[in-house]
Amino acid sequence: MRTIFSLFFITYSIFSTEEKNFFPFFQISTKKIIIEITQPNIKLCRVKPEAVFNYNSTIKEECLLVSGRLDKLINKLLNKKSSRKEYLFLLVNSEEKNFLAKLKFSNKEYSLISIIYNTIEKSTYLELLDNESNYYFYTINPKIVNFKLEKSF
Amino acid sequence: MKVKFIISFFFIILSISSQEINPDYYITQAKKIEKSSVLFSIPLYEKALEMELSPKEKSFIIGKLFDLYLNYSKIEEIFILTKNHEIDKSREIKLNHLYKTLAHNINMQEEKFKDFIECLLSKDYHSQKKLLNYYAEERSIYVLNYIFAIKYKLQDFESLGYLISEAPDMPPSLRLAYLIKTNSKETEKKIKEFAKISELTDDQRMEILFLYGAYLQKKRRYKQSARYFRMSASFDKKNTNFAKMGIVEAAKSLFINGKGQEGCELLEGKKIQVQTESDELLNLYCNKKIQKDLNKYLPAIEVLAKQESGVIFRSYLQLYLDKESYNPINYEDNF
Numbered sequence: 331m332r333t334i335f336s337l338f339f340i341t342y343s344i345f346s347t348e349e350k351n352f353f354p355f356f357q358i359s360t361k362k363i364i365i366e367i368t369q370p371n372i373k374l375c376r377v378k379p380e381a382v383f384n385y386n387s388t389i390k391e392e393c394l395l396v397s398g399r400l401d402k403l404i405n406k407l408l409n410k411k412s413s414r415k416e417y418l419f420l421l422v423n424s425e426e427k428n429f430l431a432k433l434k435f436s437n438k439e440y441s442l443i444s445i446i447y448n449t450i451e452k453s454t455y456l457e458l459l460d461n462e463s464n465y466y467f468y469t470i471n472p473k474i475v476n477f478k479l480e481k482s483f
Numbered sequence: 484m485k486v487k488f489i490i491s492f493f494f495i496i497l498s499i500s501s502q503e504i505n506p507d508y509y510i511t512q513a514k515k516i517e518k519s520s521v522l523f524s525i526p527l528y529e530k531a532l533e534m535e536l537s538p539k540e541k542s543f544i545i546g547k548l549f550d551l552y553l554n555y556s557k558i559e560e561i562f563i564l565t566k567n568h569e570i571d572k573s574r575e576i577k578l579n580h581l582y583k584t585l586a587h588n589i590n591m592q593e594e595k596f597k598d599f600i601e602c603l604l605s606k607d608y609h610s611q612k613k614l615l616n617y618y619a620e621e622r623s624i625y626v627l628n629y630i631f632a633i634k635y636k637l638q639d640f641e642s643l644g645y646l647i648s649e650a651p652d653m654p655p656s657l658r659l660a661y662l663i664k665t666n667s668k669e670t671e672k673k674i675k676e677f678a679k680i681s682e683l684t685d686d687q688r689m690e691i692l693f694l695y696g697a698y699l700q701k702k703r704r705y706k707q708s709a710r711y712f713r714m715s716a717s718f719d720k721k722n723t724n725f726a727k728m729g730i731v732e733a734a735k736s737l738f739i740n741g742k743g744q745e746g747c748e749l750l751e752g753k754k755i756q757v758q759t760e761s762d763e764l765l766n767l768y769c770n771k772k773i774q775k776d777l778n779k780y781l782p783a784i785e786v787l788a789k790q791e792s793g794v795i796f797r798s799y800l801q802l803y804l805d806k807e808s809y810n811p812i813n814y815e816d817n818f
Contacts, residue, residue: 354678355688356714381745382706382737383713416706457710464717467710 357469358456360435364478365400365442367431371424372396374445376407379418385428385444393422397479401472404447404454419445433458440466506534510544512782517551519776522763523783525551530786542571549574555758558585559636566604589625599626603633611645618650631657640665655680656690663698670698689718693729696736700794705740709733713749726753735765739798743768760787761795768799778803 353359374396377388392407408417421429421442430441433456440458447454456475458466513527525548532544545568552560558581564570565578586596602613617626634643643661647653655677662670674695683691692715699708716729726734730753734746747769755766764784767777777784777799788796 351679351681354675355683356678356692356711382709382740382742383749384745460717465710465713466717467714 356467358435361474363433363435363470363475365396365431365433365475367396367421367477367479369423369429372429372431373422374403374407374419375422376409377418377420385418385420388418388420390422390426396421396477398477399473400445400454400475400477403477404445404472408447415448415450417447417449419447430459445472506531506536506540509534509782509786510540516780516783520763520780520783521551521554522757522760523780525555525557526760526783526786526790541568545570546574549577553577553581559632562600562604562633563636566601589623589629591621591626599629600633603630604637606637606639606642611642614642615646615649618646624654627654627657631660635664656687656694659691659694663694663701666701674698685718685720689715689729692718693732696729696732700732700736700739705736709736709740712736723756724754725756726750731755731762731765734769735761735795738765738768739795741798741802743802764795764799 351359372395373393375393376391377385378391379385379388381387391409394403394406396403404417404419407419421431423429430443433440433442438460440460443457443459445454445456454470454472456466456468456470458468460466509527509531513524513531516527517524528544528548528551532541532548536544545564548564549561549570552558552564561578561581570578582597582600583593586593589596591599599617602610602617614630618630630646631643634640640661644665647658647661655673659670659674659677661667662673667673674691678688678691678695680687692711696708696710696712696715699705699711702708710733712729712733714729716727716733719727719729721727730749734749737743737746737749746765750769755762755769757763757766760783764777764780767773767780781800781803784796784799787793788800790796
């Protein structure tokens with residue numbers, strides 16, 4: 331690993347007013363998040379990944395059509411008998427391809443790559459990309475996340 | 484898998500130990516390696532310097548290390564080397580010039596800067612007090628960077644602990660870095676606490692996420708570490724032709740986790756700005772045309788693997804062990 335304390339790493343001050351928010355900045359703290367589903371028959375699938383970031387080849391284990399609150403879907407999809415440290419969930423369309431849904435918070439739009447549930451921490455994470463392909467890994471309360479299906483479905 | 488790894492690593496360590504008897508081995512290997520990778524020759528010269536040498540050999544290695552450190556701007560190493568060993572006159576001139584330049588860069592008088600560095604290289608209580616005064620007088624992030632960089636190199640955590648306890652306004656990033664390095668139980672709590680500070684700039688967010696990635700890597704939580712390193716790169720707004728630091732470290736976490744190929748893909752074809760031996764390793768590993776060259780550097784990788792921060796080198800040796808019928812004596816065949 332790069333030496334954290336190399337003379338050339340930290341080159342600026344991080345003196346700051348210590349005014350505190352309730353959550354660290356890598357936790358989404360908004361009241362409600364809507365995941366927009368723009369195609370019919372989108373499923374949330376529990377998958378077994380072979381890589382950490384590349385989800386092109388995953389083994390689908392169990393799927394449910396999306397609707398309502400994320401926490402309820404995750405609960406149904408968790409395999410209670412397994413001793414995995416984390417579960418990965420992907421949105422999948424009717425052609426069995428990964429579906430990148432859009433969601434907004436803090437006036438910014440993101441594409442949802444995956445949802446991760448860590449069984450040790452009992453934490454849920456969203457893996458997101460912004461429109462410049464920057465990657466974000468946010469902790470979230472799954473109770474505030476809702477799927478919004480287009481009316482025509 | 485774990486048992487296999489332990490047995491393999493034990494074998495590697497045994498193999499290395501059998502070659503430690505003779506400093507000539509390290510000097511010969513270093514000279515060969517230096518022709519194609521200066522960075523990988525450094526740990527071999529350093530290893531030789533730890534051993535019993537003739538005055539001529541010693542003088543050669545000290546001069547060589549001084550030049551290599553200077554070429555790679557390994558400033559901390561230069562200070563430590565020249566405190567412990569005498570250098571010749573021509574290098575003494577170069578050292579004085581370096582002091583002059585560095586003092587000028589941080590807007591400090593040359594004599595004061597020299598005194599500051601000398602104080603940094605001592606571990607006694609008197610020096611700790613003096614350092615605190617330097618910090619109080621200068622209040623400069625550059626002074627702090629010198630303190631942390633050199634004290635870490637010297638593993639002088641007692642002095643750093645003293646400074647942090649006496650200077651509560653120390654920047655959070657440095658406090659966090661100290662907690663990570665000393666394996667403090669408070670680390671995770673403090674990282675989250677600092678991340679709650681409102682109005683953090685992108686640079687500050689990048690730094691906190693990077694440190695969190697480093698913390699998780701140390702805890703062997705490589706997947707999570709890669710994710711936070713990658714996210715740190717999203718707050719890195721510097722535009723260069725090189726891969727961002729967070730991406731490079733994410734790739735290293737993936738490599739350690741046995742997913743080296745995915746690590747290389749994460750670089751998206753961007754070059755690594757090689758500053759450390761682990762950068763060099765990843766750079767060679769991710770370049771298919773020269774990947775095989777890595778085997779040439781096994782003597783250096785073995786030395787690096789024995790260091791506390793050598794987890795990526797231990798992973799490479801494991802990978803090599805899985806691929807080949809590993810026999811350290813066969814290195815010569817690779818040249």
